Amino acid sequence: MLLHGVIDSPDIQLNVSRSYLQADANVKKINAHITRKVADKLGEIVQE
Numbered sequence: 001m002l003l004h005g006v007i008d009s010p011d012i013q014l015n016v017s018r019s020y021l022q023a024d025a026n027v028k029k030i031n032a033h034i035t036r037k038v039a040d041k042l043g044e045i046v047q048e
Contacts, residue, residue, distance in 0.1 A: 007034075
């Protein structure tokens with residue numbers, strides 16, 4: 001992955017396995033949203 005970080009969400013348990021997180025729908029939604037936001041911001045920077 002290009003981006004790494006920490007996201008705190010009350011919908012995601014703290015003590016879970018990596019495979020569980022990869023299959024979790026909430027994590028997929030968060031990932032898609034953040035990826036889209038970063039791509040949009042990078043696009044704005046390139047246009048400037």
